[in-house]
Amino acid sequence: MSGECVKRKKVLFIAYVFPPISGSGVQRSLKFIKYLRNYGWEPVVVTVGDTKAAFFDETLFSDIPEGIEIIRINRPGIIDDFYVNELFNVYSKIVPVNILNEYISIINKYKLINLNWLLLPDVHIPWANEVIKEIHKYCNFDEIDLIYSTSGPYSDHIIGYYLKKEYNKPWVADFRDEWTNNPMIKPNKKNIVYIVLREMEKKIVEFADKIITTTDGAASNYKKIFNLKDDKVVTITNGYDEEDFKEISLGKNKSNNKDNEKDQNKRFTIIHNGVLYGNRSPIPFINVIKNLVDGNKISKDKIVVYFAYTDKDEEYKAYIKERGLEECIQFSGYLSHKESLKKASNADLLLLIIGEEEKWKTVHAGKVFEYLRLCKPIMGLSPKGSVTEELLTETGRGKNFDFSDYEGMESYILEIYEKWQEDKLNACILKDYKINEDIIKFERKNLTKKLADVFNELIHHKKFLESIKNKIKEKKAIIGIIGLGYVGLPLALTFAESGYRVIGFDKDEKKIVKINEEKVSYIKHIHDSRVKNSVENGRLFATSDLSKVENLDAIILCLPTPLNKYREPDLSFVINSVNGILPFLKKGQLISLESTTYPGTTEEEIIPKIEKRGFKIGKDFFVVYSPEREDPGNLNFTTKTVPKVVGGATKTCLEIGVSLYESVIEEVVPVNSLKAAELTKLLENIYRAVNIGLVNEMKIVADKMGIDIWEVIKAASTKPFGFTPFYPGPGLGGHCIPIDPFYLTWKAKEYGICTKFIELAGEVNTMMPFWVVDKVVEGLNNSEKSLKNSNILVLGLSYKKNIDDTRESPSVELIKILKSKGANVFFSDPYIKKFPKKRKCFFDLESIEITAENLEKMDCVLISTDHDAFDFDFILRHSKLIVDTRGVYRGSYENVIKA
Numbered sequence: 001m002s003g004e005c006v007k008r009k010k011v012l013f014i015a016y017v018f019p020p021i022s023g024s025g026v027q028r029s030l031k032f033i034k035y036l037r038n039y040g041w042e043p044v045v046v047t048v049g050d051t052k053a054a055f056f057d058e059t060l061f062s063d064i065p066e067g068i069e070i071i072r073i074n075r076p077g078i079i080d081d082f083y084v085n086e087l088f089n090v091y092s093k094i095v096p097v098n099i100l101n102e103y104i105s106i107i108n109k110y111k112l113i114n115l116n117w118l119l120l121p122d123v124h125i126p127w128a129n130e131v132i133k134e135i136h137k138y139c140n141f142d143e144i145d146l147i148y149s150t151s152g153p154y155s156d157h158i159i160g161y162y163l164k165k166e167y168n169k170p171w172v173a174d175f176r177d178e179w180t181n182n183p184m185i186k187p188n189k190k191n192i193v194y195i196v197l198r199e200m201e202k203k204i205v206e207f208a209d210k211i212i213t214t215t216d217g218a219a220s221n222y223k224k225i226f227n228l229k230d231d232k233v234v235t236i237t238n239g240y241d242e243e244d245f246k247e248i249s250l251g252k253n254k255s256n257n258k259d260n261e262k263d264q265n266k267r268f269t270i271i272h273n274g275v276l277y278g279n280r281s282p283i284p285f286i287n288v289i290k291n292l293v294d295g296n297k298i299s300k301d302k303i304v305v306y307f308a309y310t311d312k313d314e315e316y317k318a319y320i321k322e323r324g325l326e327e328c329i330q331f332s333g334y335l336s337h338k339e340s341l342k343k344a345s346n347a348d349l350l351l352l353i354i355g356e357e358e359k360w361k362t363v364h365a366g367k368v369f370e371y372l373r374l375c376k377p378i379m380g381l382s383p384k385g386s387v388t389e390e391l392l393t394e395t396g397r398g399k400n401f402d403f404s405d406y407e408g409m410e411s412y413i414l415e416i417y418e419k420w421q422e423d424k425l426n427a428c429i430l431k432d433y434k435i436n437e438d439i440i441k442f443e444r445k446n447l448t449k450k451l452a453d454v455f456n457e458l459i460h461h462k463k464f465l466e467s468i469k470n471k472i473k474e475k476k477a478i479i480g481i482i483g484l485g486y487v488g489l490p491l492a493l494t495f496a497e498s499g500y501r502v503i504g505f506d507k508d509e510k511k512i513v514k515i516n517e518e519k520v521s522y523i524k525h526i527h528d529s530r531v532k533n534s535v536e537n538g539r540l541f542a543t544s545d546l547s548k549v550e551n552l553d554a555i556i557l558c559l560p561t562p563l564n565k566y567r568e569p570d571l572s573f574v575i576n577s578v579n580g581i582l583p584f585l586k587k588g589q590l591i592s593l594e595s596t597t598y599p600g601t602t603e604e605e606i607i608p609k610i611e612k613r614g615f616k617i618g619k620d621f622f623v624v625y626s627p628e629r630e631d632p633g634n635l636n637f638t639t640k641t642v643p644k645v646v647g648g649a650t651k652t653c654l655e656i657g658v659s660l661y662e663s664v665i666e667e668v669v670p671v672n673s674l675k676a677a678e679l680t681k682l683l684e685n686i687y688r689a690v691n692i693g694l695v696n697e698m699k700i701v702a703d704k705m706g707i708d709i710w711e712v713i714k715a716a717s718t719k720p721f722g723f724t725p726f727y728p729g730p731g732l733g734g735h736c737i738p739i740d741p742f743y744l745t746w747k748a749k750e751y752g753i754c755t756k757f758i759e760l761a762g763e764v765n766t767m768m769p770f771w772v773v774d775k776v777v778e779g780l781n782n783s784e785k786s787l788k789n790s791n792i793l794v795l796g797l798s799y800k801k802n803i804d805d806t807r808e809s810p811s812v813e814l815i816k817i818l819k820s821k822g823a824n825v826f827f828s829d830p831y832i833k834k835f836p837k838k839r840k841c842f843f844d845l846e847s848i849e850i851t852a853e854n855l856e857k858m859d860c861v862l863i864s865t866d867h868d869a870f871d872f873d874f875i876l877r878h879s880k881l882i883v884d885t886r887g888v889y890r891g892s893y894e895n896v897i898k899a
């Protein structure tokens with residue numbers, strides 16, 4: 001891209017370490033800046049103005065392309081108590097309050113007023129604070145497409161964090177070194193400073209849109225430690241800039257005549273380029289040289305070793321002097337980048353000291369790539385299995401040794417030395433050390449392209465997400481509801497009524513005809529007019545053709561989740577349906593599962609199938625779980641007014657899920673994970689099952705003691721807190737409360753947990769119909785009748801009042817038991833004309849009318865479901881015996897037995 005004709009995108013490039021500050025870290029930022037324009041990006045650099053730094057190098061400026069905007073913001077003048085308070089305000093936005101309070105209390109307790117204790121994450125935070133405060137004066141954020149920050153110092157990321165929050169731009173955080181897991185430090189993990197920094201790092205890596213590390217080892221540490229998704233972390237290694245090597249030829253550069261270069265030509269020359277600091281020690285290497293010299297394997301005047309800058313020159317010089325090696329081991333001090341490369345180009349062997357401990361395994365020193373391009377043998381010192389060892393082996397450029405492997409180091413030095421002595425080294429380098437693909441991939445230009453690719457992907461992703469959200473906002477999204485039952489139909493109507501176009505899917509053709517052609521509802525408590533209106537205004541259409549899924553923006557699954565005959569979860573409806581729609585899924589769609597199920601279902605059963613189709617969850621496909629709370633027949637709440645819990649597979653999934661539901665439901669409650677949302681639903685239903693079990697047990701106790709349980713519940717309910725009333729009945733019914741708890745029981749077994757409350761409530765509730773039948777027997781007995789051949793009328797067939805749903809209804813169970821004992825059973829239900837066909841049992845019964853004549857024919861009337869439509873006074877007047885399981889009759893009547 002020429003960049004002249006196409007407008008470049010702008011990246012705000014936050015880098016404290018920027019020319020004239022030099023040192024190892026600056027190269028990465030400098031070269032990115034140098035090449036970003038080649039890939040369509042214009043950097044706007046934010047760096048420090050006046051500063052002190054260990055190394056300055058004015059020559060670095062020549063690498064910065066003309067016209068690059070550099071915003072320089074000064075550090076603050078004085079850091080007084082006021083200023084420190086300001087900084088604590090910054091911390092408070094990024095560190096959890098309890099941890100920050102603990103930190104403050106420790107500072108106060110031990111009077112830690114030293115700035116080292118107060119400046120977090122490092123001494124550059126006052127500068128970062130100035131940037132946060134001042135940047136808006138220098139930068140028009142409407143023109144910025146993306147924010148990039150690079151560490152160290154880690155304060156750079158604090159700026160990134162704030163700016164992303166404030167301006168809502170994609171943010172890339174580049175870690176040139178790991179932070180709290182940095183091999184350079186050995187933190188006490190209980191120390192409060194470590195804890196605070198760890199929290200900062202966590203917030204930053206979670207909030208940034210992309211994390212960049214310089215090695216795959218560091219990337220996998222980040223993923224592991226902070227539980228980040230694979231594609232959140234990208235490795236972009238350090239590299240070399242081909243332009244820096246213009247004047248450097250392969251092999252030894254003999255053209256120069258300066259004294260030490262002549263010396264380099266006369267003696268076998270080992271060079272450690274760049275800086276050596278912290279816990280990276282040259283001592284083992286010095287010992288190896290000592291052994292070679294003492295063992296007469298290399299004569300002192302035949303070898304010279306150069307170190308550039310080290311932070312302990314004096315200590316090392318003394319060590320070398322004690323061993324009589326001062327002639328052949330020298331320290332040149334800090335050199336400019338150009339000078340240092342030139343010097344290194346005359347080496348016969350390049351030395352690379354990474355570090356001794358295991359943690360150094362994940363570190364490449366930046367210089368290694370320049371070493372590779374210098375085409376010289378390299379001797380690395382790092383733990384076995386390190387990324388450096390891998391790199392040297394892959395490129396065939398050298399060998400790595402761990403710090404104790406003196407023998408290995410000696411023999412490798414000797415191997416190269418002997419070639420040098422026989423004057424074969426140069427020829428060997430020219431022949432074997434070519435600049436091939438393995439090396440070119442580390443060219444800074446190529447690595448900058450990789451960075452630009454990361455930027456482009458984020459920008460593209462942001463636009464993509466915005467387009468989805470806009471579709472939702474403008475109600476242009478097409479919603480698909482799969483499963484048009486008790487949950488699916490009202491949900492479809494709610495979306496349609498709020499202005500969406502909805503396609504309803506069901507495999508039951510009868511439901512499709514009812515909706516599309518008859519335009520009526522097939523669920524009692526849903527009014528026909530709702531269906532008619534939505535169909536007629538073109539907002540609702542039903543089909544069994546799954547290929548229409550490809551037209552959808554959101555797919556909501558409302559499919560049955562029953563138990564199988566072993567009382568284990570039967571997910572076959574959900575799984576079959578997902579399999580059915582898989583071929584028609586496309587990028588940008590959202591799937592929401594609403595069926596009740598155990599924690600882990602969405603993650604284990606749905607996501608892998610979608611991923612297998614090549615979609616990336618949270619990137620180009622979105623998955624949420626949002627439990628349905630529809631309460632059939634409840635006139636006080638509608639789908640719109642019951643708060644909706646949503647959990648997402650990723651943050652972005654959650655964002656999109658919430659925006660969809662928010663557009664039709666008054667209150668949406670986001671939770672942090674799919675599993676949390678799944679368990680929320682189960683907790684609600686288990687809570688009901690257990691409490692109903694408890695009150696049923698209390699009913700039996702109260703009955704034996706001659707106490708009226710209904711009076712007791714009424715009295716207990718006057719307590720304004722801490723008591724929620726539940727009512728006894730003939731048992732538990734419905735598709736949900738008797739079944740859902742066992743989804744958790746099943747899953748809990750996987751974790752070795754036995755859900756005792758659930759089992760116990762199940763037992764109590766299941767035996768209720770038997771207890772009720774015993775009460776019928778007792779009542780008949782009082783009139784000297786047997787159950788056998790008695791006429792029993794069961795009032796209400798549905799599982800609860802005012803609905804027409806008979807799933808798991810205790811009335812059905814009662815009929816079954818009564819029939820098995822030889823009773824003549826009848827039923828009456830205003831909403832159910834015929835006993836429905838059921839898998840487990842069927843009785844050829846039709847609802848009878850409640851007339852005086854019919855009631856008088858009965859030996860017992862058993863109130864199982866207390867529909868409001870029943871005239872209970874009339875029933876009381878005309879029945880010989882009533883067994884009341886629902887507390888309909890609160891006074892005491894001769895012909896009523898409470899059960």
Ligand SMILES: NC(=O)C1=CN([C@@H]2O[C@H](COP(=O)(O)OP(=O)(O)OC[C@H]3O[C@@H](n4cnc5c(N)ncnc54)[C@H](O)[C@@H]3O)[C@@H](O)[C@H]2O)C=CC1
Pocket residue numbers: 482483484485486487488505506507508511558559560561573576577594595596597628629630631632735736
């Ligand atoms: N009924 C209720 O009040 C509530 C139910 N739930 C949960 O919601 C889920 C759905 O329950 P309901 O709506 O009651 O079930 P339902 O049985 O009334 O409706 C399910 C619908 O899905 C259809 N279906 C089955 N397989 C299909 C497939 N492969 N493709 C297309 N359609 C298919 C059926 O024909 C039926 O119309 C369950 O997990 C349930 O536990 C949650 C809250 C309340």
Ligand SMILES: CC(=O)N[C@H]1[C@@H](OP(=O)(O)OP(=O)(O)OC[C@H]2O[C@@H](n3ccc(=O)[nH]c3=O)[C@H](O)[C@@H]2O)O[C@H](C(=O)O)[C@@H](O)[C@@H]1O
Pocket residue numbers: 596628629630631632685688692725726727728729730731732733734735736737799800801
């Ligand atoms: C009010 C409420 O929380 N409803 C949730 C519930 O609905 P459902 O239609 O199963 O009603 P509900 O729990 O009242 O009756 C079940 C049985 O218990 C009996 N029942 C009830 C209460 C009582 O005190 N005593 C009693 O015996 C009763 O007689 C029944 O036999 O589960 C749905 C689901 O997850 O699918 C949720 O979406 C709903 O929000």
